Amino acid sequence: MATQHSRSAARMMMAPAVVLLLGWMLVPLIMTLFFSFKKYLPLRGDTLGGGLEWVGFQNYVRFFSSSSFWPSVQTTLIIVGSVLIITVLLGTLLALLLDQPMWGQGVVRILVIAPFFVMPTVSALVWKNMFMDPVNGILAHLWKFFDAVPIQWLSHESLPSIIMIVSWQWLPFATLILLTAVQSLDSEQLEASEMDGAPKLKRFWHIVLPHLSRAITIVILIQTIFLLSIFAEIFVTTGGAFGTKTLTYLIFQRVLDSQNVGLGSAGGVYAIILANIVAIFLMRIVGKNLDT
Amino acid sequence: MARAVTSQRKAINTIFAWSIGLLIFFPILWTILTSFKTEAQAINDPPIFFFFDWTLENYAVVQERSDYLKFLWNSIIIAGGSTLLGILIGVPAAWSMAFVPSRRTKDILLWMLSTKMLPAVGVLYPIYLLFIEMGLLDSRFGLVIVLMLINLPIIIWMLYTYFKEIPVDILEAARMDGASLRNEIMYVLTPMAIPGIASTMLLNFILAWNEAFWTLNLTAAKAAPLTAFIASYSSPEGLFFAKLSAASTMAIAPILILGWFSQKQLVRGLTFGAVK
Amino acid sequence: MGRIVLDQVSKSFGKTEVIPPLDLTIEDGEFTVFVGPSGCGKSTLLRLIAGLEDVSGGKVSIDGKEMTEVPPAKRGLSMVFQSYALYPHMSVRKNIAFPLRMAKMDKAEIKKRVEDAATVLNLTDYLSRRPGQLSGGQRQRVAIGRAIVREPSAFLFDEPLSNLDAALRVGMRLEISEMHKRLATTMIYVTHDQVEAMTMADKIVVLQAGVIEQVGSPLELYRAPRNTFVAGFIGSPKMNLLTGEEAAKHDAHTIGIRPEHITISNESGTWEGVVGVSEHLGSDSFFHVKCDGFEDPLTVRAGGELQLSYGAKVFLTPDTAHLHRFNDQGLRIE
Numbered sequence: 001m002a003t004q005h006s007r008s009a010a011r012m013m014m015a016p017a018v019v020l021l022l023g024w025m026l027v028p029l030i031m032t033l034f035f036s037f038k039k040y041l042p043l044r045g046d047t048l049g050g051g052l053e054w055v056g057f058q059n060y061v062r063f064f065s066s067s068s069f070w071p072s073v074q075t076t077l078i079i080v081g082s083v084l085i086i087t088v089l090l091g092t093l094l095a096l097l098l099d100q101p102m103w104g105q106g107v108v109r110i111l112v113i114a115p116f117f118v119m120p121t122v123s124a125l126v127w128k129n130m131f132m133d134p135v136n137g138i139l140a141h142l143w144k145f146f147d148a149v150p151i152q153w154l155s156h157e158s159l160p161s162i163i164m165i166v167s168w169q170w171l172p173f174a175t176l177i178l179l180t181a182v183q184s185l186d187s188e189q190l191e192a193s194e195m196d197g198a199p200k201l202k203r204f205w206h207i208v209l210p211h212l213s214r215a216i217t218i219v220i221l222i223q224t225i226f227l228l229s230i231f232a233e234i235f236v237t238t239g240g241a242f243g244t245k246t247l248t249y250l251i252f253q254r255v256l257d258s259q260n261v262g263l264g265s266a267g268g269v270y271a272i273i274l275a276n277i278v279a280i281f282l283m284r285i286v287g288k289n290l291d292t
Numbered sequence: 293m294a295r296a297v298t299s300q301r302k303a304i305n306t307i308f309a310w311s312i313g314l315l316i317f318f319p320i321l322w323t324i325l326t327s328f329k330t331e332a333q334a335i336n337d338p339p340i341f342f343f344f345d346w347t348l349e350n351y352a353v354v355q356e357r358s359d360y361l362k363f364l365w366n367s368i369i370i371a372g373g374s375t376l377l378g379i380l381i382g383v384p385a386a387w388s389m390a391f392v393p394s395r396r397t398k399d400i401l402l403w404m405l406s407t408k409m410l411p412a413v414g415v416l417y418p419i420y421l422l423f424i425e426m427g428l429l430d431s432r433f434g435l436v437i438v439l440m441l442i443n444l445p446i447i448i449w450m451l452y453t454y455f456k457e458i459p460v461d462i463l464e465a466a467r468m469d470g471a472s473l474r475n476e477i478m479y480v481l482t483p484m485a486i487p488g489i490a491s492t493m494l495l496n497f498i499l500a501w502n503e504a505f506w507t508l509n510l511t512a513a514k515a516a517p518l519t520a521f522i523a524s525y526s527s528p529e530g531l532f533f534a535k536l537s538a539a540s541t542m543a544i545a546p547i548l549i550l551g552w553f554s555q556k557q558l559v560r561g562l563t564f565g566a567v568k
Numbered sequence: 569m570g571r572i573v574l575d576q577v578s579k580s581f582g583k584t585e586v587i588p589p590l591d592l593t594i595e596d597g598e599f600t601v602f603v604g605p606s607g608c609g610k611s612t613l614l615r616l617i618a619g620l621e622d623v624s625g626g627k628v629s630i631d632g633k634e635m636t637e638v639p640p641a642k643r644g645l646s647m648v649f650q651s652y653a654l655y656p657h658m659s660v661r662k663n664i665a666f667p668l669r670m671a672k673m674d675k676a677e678i679k680k681r682v683e684d685a686a687t688v689l690n691l692t693d694y695l696s697r698r699p700g701q702l703s704g705g706q707r708q709r710v711a712i713g714r715a716i717v718r719e720p721s722a723f724l725f726d727e728p729l730s731n732l733d734a735a736l737r738v739g740m741r742l743e744i745s746e747m748h749k750r751l752a753t754t755m756i757y758v759t760h761d762q763v764e765a766m767t768m769a770d771k772i773v774v775l776q777a778g779v780i781e782q783v784g785s786p787l788e789l790y791r792a793p794r795n796t797f798v799a800g801f802i803g804s805p806k807m808n809l810l811t812g813e814e815a816a817k818h819d820a821h822t823i824g825i826r827p828e829h830i831t832i833s834n835e836s837g838t839w840e841g842v843v844g845v846s847e848h849l850g851s852d853s854f855f856h857v858k859c860d861g862f863e864d865p866l867t868v869r870a871g872g873e874l875q876l877s878y879g880a881k882v883f884l885t886p887d888t889a890h891l892h893r894f895n896d897q898g899l900r901i902e
Contacts, residue, residue, distance in 0.1 A: 003622045005639050013384030017448060018400065020381065024441040025407045027422075028415030035417065048421075080498035094312065102305040109553055111313035114320055117551035119502040121522040122540045126323050132534055136335040138322065145338070193368050226457035229411045232519070236526050248413045256415045256509065268414035277411040282404050286544065308813075464620050465653035469667035469714065470641045479666075482659040 016144070029272075035265035036060065041258045052262075057267035063254075071243070072250040079163055079246060080227045085221055088165040091174030091219065096204075096276075098175070099182045108180075117170035120232035128154060128237045129167045165233055174219045181209070181215035208228065221282035228275055236277035247271055320544070327351070327537035334533035350538035358521065360542055367517035369432050370507070371500035374439035375493050378447040381440075383489070386451035387477060391463060401452065408445040412505045423510055430512040438510065439500045447496055454488025455481070494554045501547050518543040570631065570721035570754030571596045572617060579778075580611055587778035589626060593723075594756060595769070596631075598601060599748050602758045603765040603801070610758045613775070614724055616754065619643050634699035641670075646715035647724040650731060652707045654699035660686075660710050661695040667718040675771040707734045712747070720756035729764065741767060741813055743755035762802055763795040766790070774798050796898040799824045805854055807892070808866045819902055820893035827854060829890040832876075837883025841866070843876045857882060 036059050038052035046052060063069060098109055115123065132138050132153035140150035153161045185208065193203050229248050238244045240253060251271060255264030295475050315323075323336050324340070333344045389397045419438065420429075428434030458481065466480040482489070504519040511520055522543050526538050572594040579587040587609045594600045615621040617628060628636050635643050646667070646736040655663050664685055668678045686692045689709040699707055708728065709768035715723055725744070730736045734861050749757055759765055765772050766786045774781040774789065774797070782794040786802075793799035799807050807824045815823045831837070832855065841859035851872045856865040868884060876882065893901040 003619065003639070006392050006473075007394070010388035010394075014400070016381050017385035017404070017444060020441060021404055021407050021444060025410060028418035029410070031418035031421070032415055085469050097305070097312070100305040100309070101302050102309050103302065103308065104306065108309045108313040111317040113520055114317055114548060114551070117498060117502070117547045118320065118544050119519050119547070120504040120520065121508075121519045122323075122543050123319070125522055125536065125538055126319055128324065129321065129536060130326065134534065136337075138339060140532070141337060142341055157495055168316070168319070225409050229413060229505070230506060231413070233522070235508065246326040246413065251413045252416065252509075255413075261417050262418060268411070268416070271411045272414040275409050275411045275414075279406055283406060284408070286405065287398065287402055459652035459653065461649045461651045464632060464640075465647065465649055465714075466655075466666070467620065467640045468618060468645065468647040470670040470718070471666075472641060472670075475670060480655055484655075486657075560813060 007205060019227075032265045032268050032272075035261050036269050037251065038262050040261035040265075041259060042261065051091055059262045060269070061264055063266045063270065068245060068250055072245050072247045075159070075244060076228065076246040078159060078246070079166065079230070080224060082163045083166050083170060083227055084223060086163070087170045087223065088175040090171055090215055090218060091178050092216070094171070094175045095178035096208075097183045099117055114174040115168055116170075116176075120169065120230075121236055122167055122238040124165060124233045127161075127168070132161055154190070155242050158244045160172055162233060162237065162244050165237070166230060169233075170223055172277065173223065174276055177219050178212060180250050181212050185211050218282075221278060221285070224278045225275065225282065228271070228278070247274070308504060318550075323537045323540050325537075326533055327541045329534050329537075336539070350534045351542070354535055354539045354542070358524070359538070359541060360521070360539065363516060363518050363521035364542070366515055367501055370435045370439060370515075370517050371497050373432070373436035374443065374500045375438045375447075375496045377436060378444050378496060379451075379489065379493055382405055382447040382451050382492075383462055384477070384484070386448050386455050387481065389448075390455035390458075391454050391460060401449065404445040404448055408442065412442075416509065419506075420509070426525045427512060430514045430516075432515045435507060435510060435515060435517070438506050439503055442503070442506070443496045443499055446499070447492055448494065450492040451485070451488065454485055454492070457482050457488075458512075491554065498550060498554065515554060570594075572754065572756070573627075573629045573740040574723060575627040575629070577613075577616060577628060578624050579609075579616060579621065580624045581902035585624075585778070586858050587616075590778075590780055592773065592780065594754060596753045596754055597767060599625060599745075599755045599757065599770045600764040601751060601754065601769035601771070602773045602775055603760065603762055604781075605801075606760055607611065608775040609778035610760075610775050611726055614726055614756060614758050618645055618647055618724055619735065640676075644721045646718060646722075647726065648708075648711045648715050648728045650693070650727040652699075652711040652731075654707055654710055654714075656699055658697060659696050660691060660702070660713075660788075663699065663710055664691075664713040664717055667714060671718065681717045682713075685717050688716075689840065691724055704732050705740065708732060708736075712744075714748070716751070720753070720772075725755065725757040727758055727760070729759070730761075744768065747892070749867060763804060772802075774801060792900065793824075793892065794900050796822055796824070797896050799892055799894070804865045805869075810862060813861065815893075818891065818893055821896040822898065823896040824891065824892035824894065825866075825886045827867040830866065830868045831885045831887070832857070832868050832870050832874070833883045833885065834881075837885040839884045839886075840867075841882060841884060842880055843878060843880045844880070846876060855882075857884060859884065 008229065035052075035057060037054060038059075039055045040046050040052050094112060098105065098112070102108070131138070131139050134140055134150050134152045137150075137153075139153065143150040151157055189207060190203060193207055198206070230246070231248055231252065234240055234244055234246065234249050240249045245253075247267070251264050251267040254260050254267055327350055328346045328348070329344050330347060330349070333340055336344075353558060389401060411423070421430040422537075423434055426434075426436075462484070463476055463480060466476045471479065501517075502519070507517050507519045511517070522539060525539055572591040576589040576591060577587070578585065578589040596598065600876060603611060604610050612621065616623050616675065619628075619635070619638060623636060626636075630643060630645070655666065658666065661682055664682045665678050668681060673681075680856075682695075686695055689712060691706070691709055691713060694702060694706060694710075697709065711728070729740055741764060744755075744757075748768075756782070757764075757768060769786055771783065771791055772786055775781050776797055779846055782789060782798045789798060789802045793802060793807075796809060800809060803826055805827050807826045808830075809822055809824045811822050815821055839859045839862075841857040843858040844858055844865055846856070847854040848873065851870055853870050853874050854869045855870060855876060857868055858865045866884065895901055
């Protein structure tokens with residue numbers, strides 16, 4: 001539904017965005033690929049100008065076989081998996097609760113959503129010091145109140161601590177999206193099933209849950225993309241110590257801390273592949289939605 | 293559902309939902325409260341909730357010691373600049389895809405989205421290197437560019453879904469009325485899309501404000517925004533709860549307020565229109 | 569001035585050809601109606617003239633100047649859309665003024681023209697309102713106002729009345745006809761409603777599947793439809809079309825007889841039949857009569873006062889002077 005004039009105008013107007021994003025994607029990607037096949041240690045005098053030694057797949061093999069690789073993958077998967085389970089489960093329950101008639105619904109909704117707007121460094125720091133501090137933290141006070149020994153959260157229970165912080169940050173997102181989905185449920189459908197005599201639990205199982213399934217899938221996929229690259233929460237709290245080194249953090253350390261660019265780049269390529277596997281599923285769903 | 297609910301039911305829901313809501317909100321509330329305490333009261337055992345000597349001293353100290361206003365200014369420039377630039381590039385692109393769709397439009401949209409999924413850490417060094425080469429490291433301009441690029445797909449997607457809701461007839465009417473393309477976009481499309489454009493800007497401002505990978509890795513003293521300002525409290529100042537709270541409150545307050553306005557847009561923007 | 573000539577104009581969307589090459593001339597000052605069933609390509613044809621779509625082949629010229637490559641903004645045409653397409657964020661005044669503003673006309677002149685248009689269209693009291701605060705009929709008037717102020721060489725109407733209720737539709741029909749008589753500007757009007765076509769047009773263009781079936785004045789089309797499609801499409805209620813033995817008696821494959829050209833009688837006639845459903849409009853009555861040997865019931869028009877009960881036996885006599893004959897390709901036999 002357009003003319004030649006508008007089509008050529010459209011191409012012109014789309015060009016800046018396309019060119020910029022193409023550059024943003026390709027230039028660093030090609031550089032990362034390039035470095036991943038090179039020995040590149042800037043601190044030992046390797047420079048781009050001086051020519052870098054080609055090492056083939058050596059970086060990939062070394063990154064893969066290093067003692068920190070598998071633990072970091074495991075840590076990543078535990079954090080992502082746990083946060084997903086917690087946020088989706090609690091998010092669904094919260095969405096259903098917030099959909100019920102009550103006084104001050106709008107205010108409650110704001111209370112629940114607020115953590116999403118807190119910048120990651122702030123939430124990590126507030127949790128680390130004011131809640132999880134083994135002496136002065138609120139949780140320590142709570143434990144002492146029940147005559148229990150306060151937990152050394154970030155050193156002894158480091159993974160659950162990180163999971164707790166990240167879940168707190170992402171629960172609002174899951175809740176908000178699931179709430180939107182719940183509210184879009186056709187009430188006639190529910191009323192019809194009520195007329196048919198379906199009990200409450202059955203109605204939830206056969207009507208509400210299937211209706212939510214798409215929203216849940218989207219929450220899972222989008223959160224996975226973001227969770228795979230959480231950074232500030234670890235950077236500020238444990239700095240990757242106590243078994244909280246995720247793949248992202250490991251690569252960060254290789255690249256910027258120990259300045260082993262070749263090795264870090266190989267790790268980066270692994271991370272890109274991992275993210276793309278998730279991305280493919282997400283794109284499928286979004287793409288399907290685009291047709292309607 | 294237009295059906296009477298017993299007020300007993302409603303009361304139970306209310307109590308239940310409010311308790312959970314307050315529990316979730318508690319860390320923020322506690323931070324705000326603590327920011328008004330003295331350091332001694334902040335670590336008092338047992339914790340004091342409301343009956344302490346309210347003071348603004350912490351705010352003054354934080355500003356004086358770490359120059360809060362400078363970081364705030366950086367945050368505003370970086371988040372605002374990247375949002376404005378993104379809108380400037382995004383509006384024409386979204387116009388094209390919404391009103392002059394071709395066979396490739398869908399592929400282009402999905403491809404744009406896919407750039408958003410590139411893990412930042414995978415391209416950290418190249419960007420770092422390019423920034424050094426171009427003298428952009430620790431510059432606000434460099435961050436404006438990077439944050440604009442990482443949020444551009446979301447900007448275009450959101451605008452696209454908003455533009456899609458504007459009837460093509462009206463744009464065609466403008467064309468028949470003798471409007472050039474520029475006038476069509478300026479006098480007809482933009483005013484009609486103002487609510488959508490505003491929502492898009494709001495959400496992207498929030499996302500840019502809170503971005504904490506590139507802002508931490510590409511800045512030092514000069515261009516650091518609030519994310520980095522707070523990260524610097526990691527130690528040892530973090531042990532001064534009241535000051536940490538004051539700094540935190542100042543870092544999140546602007547965005548909490550903006551966030552209240554953007555709940556609906558949040559869903560649309562972050563699910564790429566897949567959940568409405 | 570507004571003579572529009574289409575020369576071998578065609579349109580395809582991808583591989584599907586919606587309009588095969590066609591020629592058409594619309595004379596200056598003529599009220600031309602494109603009519604046809606939905607999907608016949610009438611709106612597409614209008615959009616080709618407007619320049620909102622590119623032609624796939626052929627030439628469009630307006631007043632002797634070739635306009636095929638000229639963008640819609642520069643063709644000097646005005647269009648009224650089915651949805652009215654008013655600018656929701658502008659007041660009525662600004663809506664009507666918009667084309668003039670785009671033409672960079674002087675402010676005082678804009679004000680004068682807008683106010684003149686508002687007076688003619690009874691919109692003076694609504695100039696500061698937004699479209700959202702107007703009724704359907706008022707919106708329609710604003711859309712027309714926006715079209716007339718720029719004094720175009722031709723007006724294009726794309727089913728402008730189909731969103732109005734029946735009563736308003738009749739009123740607006742008259743107003744548009746009035747306007748045409750007053751302005752004497754070329755108008756091209758697209759509709760699927762043959763009543764609108766018959767009542768308003770100087771020239772009707774009947775389209776089906778992108779092909780022009782017939783061009784002519786309303787009465788030409790009524791008196792001498794070129795084929796069975798036009799015969800069935802023009803006239804209300806529809807012409808009765810008969811095939812088989814009865815047609816063979818008149819040396820034709822199909823014969824057509826309009827309901828108003830059949831007389832009904834209780835005593836005698838050419839065909840014998842049984843009354844089915846009767847529709848009484850007051851001024852006329854329509855009877856659906858099932859006759860022996862015909863597949864479909866015949867529709868017959870009679871005076872408004874005639875009452876016949878369901879199942880009554882009647883006799884029908886066609887007026888052979890108004891009998892239409894068509895060959896096996898559906899084309900008229902003179």
